[in-house]
Amino acid sequence: MKILILASYAPSLVNFRGPLIETLIDMGHTVIAAAPDFTEPLHEDLRSIGAISHEIAVSRNGISVLGDIRYCLNIYRLIHEHQPDLLFSYTIKPNIWGAFAAAMAGIASISMVTGLGAAFTVSDAPQNAKKRLAFSIARRLYRWSSSLNKCLIFQNPDDLQDFIDVGCLRDPSKATLVHGSGVDLSHFSPAPSVRKPVFLMIARLLRNKGVLEYAAAAEILRVRHPDACFRLIGPLDPGIDGIDSADLQAWVAAGTIDYAGAVEDVRPHLADAMVYVLPSYREGTPRSVLEAMATGRAIITTDAPGCRETVQEGVNGFLVPVRDSVALAAAMEKFIIEPELIDRMGTQSRRIVTEKYDVHKVNAVMIDAMGL
Template structure:
């Protein structure tokens, strides 16, 4: 069984695991809130069961309800093993799995707003992690910084942990794309429109460069109105569009055409697990600009396949954009090719499948 806070997450990011399990004859069930990816998952060969949950907040009552929902599902389905992703599924799924004796393998794909906020909310989150993960034989992380943080806070033990190269990348699907020509440079940010993704800093940098007369376009591709307390409204985005600061591209089922048209992909996030959009863009041989924070630094080698800037600083992001603009076209192409080479060496999806198979052998005595 695979569980996550949105079925589309499994379809978009976990297909290598699904395909490997199904190819070996395993029955795979996805437990997640339903969306328009369900039909595609079922066509692939999965069963999909509905999970009622909210992706935002750590409300104690909602947590108890979610734990009961996991208990019910685990007892009815009796999965041999559960692979879990996203914060609430990891926390309350682990508690339920321990209660009914089901092997459980969480993947810490990011820390979320709770860890970014500090104060009481962070202490609550840490207490939940400490309780939920203490007896698990294996916990996957998507970058070394998150693993180190969990170890420093004594939320896990070193022998439990393993760092994966994100979710892996299909290097054929996200193949290197010809670099776009033209003097007008297109910066592209792909993310849910959340404050914590650095949207406001992106807007600030766009205002600065446009005010300086640079021949640039700043584009944003991603959903508004997310169930997150830092979400940015569609009305706010419309104001930025009317100001002429950004081009809002909405959402897209396939990001590759947008990446192919971009000269540089930007992510000014406050913290990441393994930033999927940067990984996809690098695989397509696009230079990157990102913040010098955990997750982003695992993908961006400063001055090699992109540039790093200070977190929460529109000025620093603008300066990184200026530095990119100062490069010649050949240097930009070289940066893009370096990113592609890094993805081929370190982020091939086959590495993820192998790690999960090793974990299954450790926990069940057999692999895929």
């Protein structure tokens, strides 16, 4: 078969879908991978495994009527050019507009929901009228597009249930659950445990990733443990939920946060960390947590959709309430006071990720759901 894979960010095709693309090609399928933000090295990476890569522009933030219609038509033109048998998409705009374009072209489509935000949870809906309207439109579009999909793949049960509850999935029999995007256990191998108090968080610098709570917890702990280090890796984000660069500079100047910016390879940073921390408000399944688990690191994350599935409380880490920096600091301090937890929980993280999140196991379920 010929399969078109549609993404909203080109690096994710290599970082998150590379093993899936390789497996599909090894099975004899032709893969066309399309996304915005390609660089020549990314084109080359995909060509080296036998895929065909295409640049296709999309605005990832907000609803732009003309821009989104143009995106849909560009997908349709890409389908007409390559004549794929199946379209596989992930993230909201490729999912919605890819389903519409595939239906117009008369081919099957499969969408993977890699996480839901406030637009799909009633309790998180903003009070701002403009945002409420935009989120209402997004839910209606998703309801329509999901009716066109052959199958929808979800990364955690909370997202699936919320999708059903807000009316975005009228036929739950279309749904398949997988354990996130999986992680390559050969690429992320166990590293020796670290006893010095170095905590690490990797994320885009967004409020909903819990960056403010991480900084607040660091401020609490530095008073009692001045030798502790709180590292933060990830790019600033210009979106409405982005962390103010002035706040980041203040944390760095005060010695609260050790900021490394965006990095190409997170493995050396994971190897230098004692414990991995992600106080996110909601995820599909956080890939950074899986990578930390594969490296043999204990985990502190939130009791929130997507995050809670990665931690067995007291076994490979601790769950804390969302937006609770005091509880986060208390969980982090446990590892400083009880260093014996570091080795035990890190070993359990590697066991859990091997049993549940091996990328090849996850991809096998996805390929089966695709009917390939």
